[in-house]
Amino acid sequence: MCGIVGYLGHRQAVPIVVAGLKRLEYRGYDSVGIAMIGDGKVKAIKTAGKVAEIEALVAADRGAASVCIGHTRWATHGEPSDVNAHPHLDCHNHIAVIHNGIIENYSVLKKKLVDSGHFFRSSTDTEVLAHLIEELSRWSKGLEEAVRQALQQVQGTYGVVVISDREPDTLIAARHGSPLVIGHGEGEYYIASDASAIAEHTRRVSYLDDGELAVITRQGMRAKTLGDVETTKSIQELAFDLARIERGGYDHFMLKEIYEQPETIRDAMRGRLLAADGEVKLGGLEHVRDRLVGARRIILVGCGTSWHAALVGEYMIEHIAKSPVEVEYASEFRYRSPVLSANDVVFLISQSGETADTLAAMREAKSKGAAALGIVNVVGSTIARESEGGVYIHAGPEIGVASTKAFTSQLTVLALIALYLARARGISSEDCRVLAQELQSLPTKVSYLLQVSGRVKELASEFKDARNFLYLGRGANYPVALEGALKLKEVSYIHAEGYPAAEMKHGPIALIDENMPVVFLAPKDALYDKVVNNIHEVRARRGRIIAVANEDDREIEQIAEFVLRVPRTYGFFGPIINVIPLQLLAYYIAIARGVDVDQPRNLAKSVTVE
Numbered sequence: 001m002c003g004i005v006g007y008l009g010h011r012q013a014v015p016i017v018v019a020g021l022k023r024l025e026y027r028g029y030d031s032v033g034i035a036m037i038g039d040g041k042v043k044a045i046k047t048a049g050k051v052a053e054i055e056a057l058v059a060a061d062r063g064a065a066s067v068c069i070g071h072t073r074w075a076t077h078g079e080p081s082d083v084n085a086h087p088h089l090d091c092h093n094h095i096a097v098i099h100n101g102i103i104e105n106y107s108v109l110k111k112k113l114v115d116s117g118h119f120f121r122s123s124t125d126t127e128v129l130a131h132l133i134e135e136l137s138r139w140s141k142g143l144e145e146a147v148r149q150a151l152q153q154v155q156g157t158y159g160v161v162v163i164s165d166r167e168p169d170t171l172i173a174a175r176h177g178s179p180l181v182i183g184h185g186e187g188e189y190y191i192a193s194d195a196s197a198i199a200e201h202t203r204r205v206s207y208l209d210d211g212e213l214a215v216i217t218r219q220g221m222r223a224k225t226l227g228d229v230e231t232t233k234s235i236q237e238l239a240f241d242l243a244r245i246e247r248g249g250y251d252h253f254m255l256k257e258i259y260e261q262p263e264t265i266r267d268a269m270r271g272r273l274l275a276a277d278g279e280v281k282l283g284g285l286e287h288v289r290d291r292l293v294g295a296r297r298i299i300l301v302g303c304g305t306s307w308h309a310a311l312v313g314e315y316m317i318e319h320i321a322k323s324p325v326e327v328e329y330a331s332e333f334r335y336r337s338p339v340l341s342a343n344d345v346v347f348l349i350s351q352s353g354e355t356a357d358t359l360a361a362m363r364e365a366k367s368k369g370a371a372a373l374g375i376v377n378v379v380g381s382t383i384a385r386e387s388e389g390g391v392y393i394h395a396g397p398e399i400g401v402a403s404t405k406a407f408t409s410q411l412t413v414l415a416l417i418a419l420y421l422a423r424a425r426g427i428s429s430e431d432c433r434v435l436a437q438e439l440q441s442l443p444t445k446v447s448y449l450l451q452v453s454g455r456v457k458e459l460a461s462e463f464k465d466a467r468n469f470l471y472l473g474r475g476a477n478y479p480v481a482l483e484g485a486l487k488l489k490e491v492s493y494i495h496a497e498g499y500p501a502a503e504m505k506h507g508p509i510a511l512i513d514e515n516m517p518v519v520f521l522a523p524k525d526a527l528y529d530k531v532v533n534n535i536h537e538v539r540a541r542r543g544r545i546i547a548v549a550n551e552d553d554r555e556i557e558q559i560a561e562f563v564l565r566v567p568r569t570y571g572f573f574g575p576i577i578n579v580i581p582l583q584l585l586a587y588y589i590a591i592a593r594g595v596d597v598d599q600p601r602n603l604a605k606s607v608t609v610e
């Protein structure tokens, strides 16, 4: 959460930083600011609101500064306001700091600094860093040492960038728990919390590791530990398709990403699914194949939508591969003292690869000897780098805050893992071939579904004023109900709950009346008849029924008020298709209610704080 951009070089720095902030706005968007060094002084411009606000403020005077840092914020400590926006400055405006993370001991540090005469302007945790660096600069040899000493006193997480007009040709960056990537240009350097901010300028990047500090000057970059030991940073080539981070004619990234799904599902399988042979190749798992096959249990860990993917994965892997699976919220797993051993395999599922709780869960698993493997989208992200292997989902950049294409790609990869394991555990290549061919047909089915989904808009206008929604499903479609409810909550602000359909009569049925829309996942799978019974129970209480059902299902029309048609597939792959009408329903309801679906209130794309 929060976006960080910095530039030091020979060009006008402000437009580069503001353009980078626009790319990063999906990470946080409640306030924004920049600080540059011009005419030998630090000049900061900051405001509550979105990047467009700062763009307007700097439009008249972009200055000649060739050093600038910028930040787009998702508030943790202190409400979104001009004064709480980053950068934060010291008492005398010599030092500017941008920060992503949380300084947990900020109140203790702040008290000491106030007692020694420092004057604070904001109610953020970050401002403490600017004053601490100011304080330590009095006795240290320079900015680098002051920053190092300050960070040694800090408890919490940070990705931080610091400039000072006393060393106007230096950027200092440090990382502990919040990602930072450094871009290498020709006589110029970029820094960002996310490569998408700098990919248009350079593809040559290095990633800072936790506990590292980088000193960037026009002469070059040096990386060190906080203990002042030099470290070697390799430069990697970033593979990045810039078109994927443009809206490409769509009104919103969310809609574009929903419509990209035929392609992204295909990309998740490309080169891995050898359907005609009934084989699956997963290079990132080959070195742990025996551990995986012989695992006492497989634990799937994630947050939010990635946790929902894990729940579907449990159904897929247990049914297809007959391997025991458990699913955990990363935030609970890490603090539960889980009993783990070398016989366990933990998969960390994360679109961003930076979610703080999922990262911590990975470290917990590793420290206890379990194999920690990633199912990650962002190449080069922390989970991708620190895990012992895994599978990229290859969905391309997901910019919409509400995850859509990453979910179906995660499910596709989990289906591949189920087949890979099943084959290793002895199912015949013929049985695997039947499933593999069904999986291979999904992009075409999704493509068709997207072409015929006009009905969803009609439904959205009918239900846009609903105050509550219930989503019900059984088996592998129960997590799809959870995901449908999450999508609606996130982008439309309508209260929605997902439940296993059979659980409804144990409580939620009390909510049903003529004002309650109930979305049923009702594909013709093994649980269809049971779901139909649950639909009758809701109908008997005058609930308004919307069913997601297969195209050849005529019975459902008799009992549902609205039917959203989906192509038929193998039951355990059904979630990959069935979620799509629910993504569209959430999108169109949000649009009908006038919500900015790409930047819904209070959310951030990548949750890098606990």
Ligand code: M6R
Binding pocket: 303, 304, 305, 306, 349, 350, 351, 352, 353, 354, 355, 358, 401, 402, 403, 404, 490, 603, 605, 606, 607
């Ligand atoms: O990047 P991750 O997959 O680790 O993110 C996990 C959740 O924060 C994320 O899925 C969140 O729930 C989304 N806003 C869902 O749309």
